[in-house]
Amino acid sequence: MRRLAVAVVLAGLPAAAPAQPASAELQTLKVQGNVYLITGAGGNIAVQTGNQGVLVVDTGVAAMADKVVAAIRKLSDKPIQYVINTHVHADHTGGNETVRKAGLTYVGANVTGNLTDAGVGAQVYAQDNVLKRMSAPSGVQTGVPFGAWPTETFLSGRKQLFFNGEPIEIIHQPAAHTDGDSLVLFRRSDVVVSGDIFVTTSFPFIDLDRGGNIQGEVDALNNLIEIAIPGVQDEGGTYIIPGHGRISDQPDLLEYRDMVTIIRDRVQASIKKGMTLEDAKAAGLTRDYDGRYGAKSGSGTGEMFVEAIYKSLTKKK
Amino acid sequence: MKLRLTSLGLSIALGSAFAQGPGAYNPVGPGVSLAGNWGPVFHEDAHERGPGPELVNYLGLPITDGARMYGLAWDASRFTVPEHQCEVHIVSYIYRGPYNLRIWEEHDPDSQKLVAIKQYIDNYQQTRTIWMDDRPHPSDAAPHTWMGFSTGKWEANILTVSTTHLKWGWIRRNGLRHTDQATLTEHFIRHGDNLTHVSILTDPITLTEPLIKTQDLVLRIQNGQTWLYPCEPVVEIERPRGTVPHYLPGENPFLHEFADHYKIPLDAALGGAETSYPEYQSKLKKATAK
Numbered sequence: 001m002r003r004l005a006v007a008v009v010l011a012g013l014p015a016a017a018p019a020q021p022a023s024a025e026l027q028t029l030k031v032q033g034n035v036y037l038i039t040g041a042g043g044n045i046a047v048q049t050g051n052q053g054v055l056v057v058d059t060g061v062a063a064m065a066d067k068v069v070a071a072i073r074k075l076s077d078k079p080i081q082y083v084i085n086t087h088v089h090a091d092h093t094g095g096n097e098t099v100r101k102a103g104l105t106y107v108g109a110n111v112t113g114n115l116t117d118a119g120v121g122a123q124v125y126a127q128d129n130v131l132k133r134m135s136a137p138s139g140v141q142t143g144v145p146f147g148a149w150p151t152e153t154f155l156s157g158r159k160q161l162f163f164n165g166e167p168i169e170i171i172h173q174p175a176a177h178t179d180g181d182s183l184v185l186f187r188r189s190d191v192v193v194s195g196d197i198f199v200t201t202s203f204p205f206i207d208l209d210r211g212g213n214i215q216g217e218v219d220a221l222n223n224l225i226e227i228a229i230p231g232v233q234d235e236g237g238t239y240i241i242p243g244h245g246r247i248s249d250q251p252d253l254l255e256y257r258d259m260v261t262i263i264r265d266r267v268q269a270s271i272k273k274g275m276t277l278e279d280a281k282a283a284g285l286t287r288d289y290d291g292r293y294g295a296k297s298g299s300g301t302g303e304m305f306v307e308a309i310y311k312s313l314t315k316k317k
Numbered sequence: 318m319k320l321r322l323t324s325l326g327l328s329i330a331l332g333s334a335f336a337q338g339p340g341a342y343n344p345v346g347p348g349v350s351l352a353g354n355w356g357p358v359f360h361e362d363a364h365e366r367g368p369g370p371e372l373v374n375y376l377g378l379p380i381t382d383g384a385r386m387y388g389l390a391w392d393a394s395r396f397t398v399p400e401h402q403c404e405v406h407i408v409s410y411i412y413r414g415p416y417n418l419r420i421w422e423e424h425d426p427d428s429q430k431l432v433a434i435k436q437y438i439d440n441y442q443q444t445r446t447i448w449m450d451d452r453p454h455p456s457d458a459a460p461h462t463w464m465g466f467s468t469g470k471w472e473a474n475i476l477t478v479s480t481t482h483l484k485w486g487w488i489r490r491n492g493l494r495h496t497d498q499a500t501l502t503e504h505f506i507r508h509g510d511n512l513t514h515v516s517i518l519t520d521p522i523t524l525t526e527p528l529i530k531t532q533d534l535v536l537r538i539q540n541g542q543t544w545l546y547p548c549e550p551v552v553e554i555e556r557p558r559g560t561v562p563h564y565l566p567g568e569n570p571f572l573h574e575f576a577d578h579y580k581i582p583l584d585a586a587l588g589g590a591e592t593s594y595p596e597y598q599s600k601l602k603k604a605t606a607k
Binding site: 027029037039200218219221222225230233234235236239245246247248249250251252254255257258261262265266269283284285287288289290291292 | 559560
């Protein structure tokens with residue numbers, strides 16, 4: 001339990017991806033094994049169900065949280081015991097408080113007697129940097145309510161659980177989309193949840209202000225490729241639930257990794273030629289992918305992607 | 318042949334005699350049977366379908382500027398990357414070279430209603446399902462596949478198929494690819510022992526107008542060889558992890574190769590909708606006459 005008892009300032013968290021806004025109706029799809037996908041609540045939400053209970057990966061935006069709980073309840077009436085956050089952004093953590101309150105933590109022995117609220121709500125897991133960015137130093141107040149913060153964090157490379165008869169790995173990807181990204185691998189169901197390291201709706205949003213970096217993003221995509229094993233005839237096999245967009249497999253991910261790598265190489269070459277950031281942004285380096293991945297405005301545009309790469313590659317170490 | 322014609326005639330006759338109300342299923346019509354083993358006829362676009370297209374030969378393809386840039390960045394060494402080695406030809410391209418195509422029907426055992434027309438394409442060992450039972454296409458969030466999700470309907474004796482949920486795949490296997498937003502309309506037209514396949518590919522991202530292609534197949538009396546596709550990737554070239562072979566903008570060394578070999582202007586080799594129309598020939602003649 002690494003709950004920081006700090007108070008803070010309004011430091012609200014941005015929603016990451018420009019596309020796939022929260023919609024009025026949620027949609028639930030079975031992915032495979034024990035894992036389901038809920039879309040329409042901002043970022044994608046994964047739900048694992050089984051005899052022991054329910055585990056939820058990401059919780060969407062706050063405004064959709066009640067509907068998310070209702071959608072989970074259609075999948076299972078067992079207790080929601082775990083919430084895992086892939087990263088800090090509000091379109092993935094906004095529903096934490098509501099989803100957590102809808103669940104419970106089993107406690108026993110002396111804990112029950114000593115901490116009367118120990119069993120209240122589900123446990124919320126995340127990499128430690130997620131908590132650091134949601135909370136704030138003593139004396140200041142954060143925009144994220146205390147009840148939405150992770151209750152359990154991990155510092156090392158990975159955290160392992162065994163739940164509903166399946167091994168689950170939460171694997172930290174340092175300095176990629178942010179500095180607190182995790183992949184969540186359901187080893188028996190053969191499903192991996194990528195958070196916003198991989199989205200099918202836009203260019204990657206590299207959140208430099210929250211520790212993101214293009215090289216970490218490329219490394220994380222390559223890690224994901226190594227985890228995802230395609231099925232017969234190079235299709236299916238391990239399914240990937242992206243942070244936004246549709247269910248994917250390794251060949252889909254491969255297209256995305258190639259795109260990110262190619263554009264990184266182009267920006268790198270531009271820097272070597274002495275081009276300024278403005279020159280690189282105006283050079284049309286993403287033109288072959290703009291039609292597919294370029295958001296019209298906001299984060300996820302080609303120009304923003306080039307800027308994030310340029311700044312990552314020229315950042316003084 | 319005579320038997321088949323007789324059966325067809327009988328089918329049409331029965332279809333009329335036992336006509337039912339709107340929405341009721343008539344198991345013997347409309348439509349003809351496409352069932353059987355079909356082999357390709359390569360007289361059409363033989364060069365592209367056999368040895369394969371030249372690098373930077375985009376002639377006659379209605380590609381966007383973005384698709385052209387994608388193609389020019391593509392390095393054929395991409396095929397040596399293990400994860401790319403077993404990539405299947407997408408359904409919008411695979412009929413360029415099915416070495417054997419088996420078609421059969423699946424019927425509901427109780428009603429004999431036609432549920433699906435199935436195809437086995439031994440090139441890349443693909444089994445394709447064309448649903449004939451009016452089911453809706455899946456959610457936008459559902460996975461995309463090499464064969465996509467297809468529904469069919471009979472338009473007189475032509476089977477018309479609509480396909481969504483495609484992966485990225487070849488427009489031409491020299492680096493031009495359509496995206497996963499593409500959709501495909503097909504017509505399967507049987508003329509006795511010959512089958513014409515018409516494909517109409519639409520992708521607002523890589524094509525400025527639909528790309529229409531045809532392929533012909535012939536009925537095989539003997540069962541053709543059914544090849545399997547046991548593909549296992551291997552490391553062919555040791556490279557740093559995550560390397561993606563590609564050319565930087567303006568650095569494709571093969572840019573002029575096809576155009577120079579055939580003595581045509583580079584603009585023609587670089588394709589675009591204009592290069593697919595007959596009028597372009599006269600424009601070319603004027604350009605090359607100068």
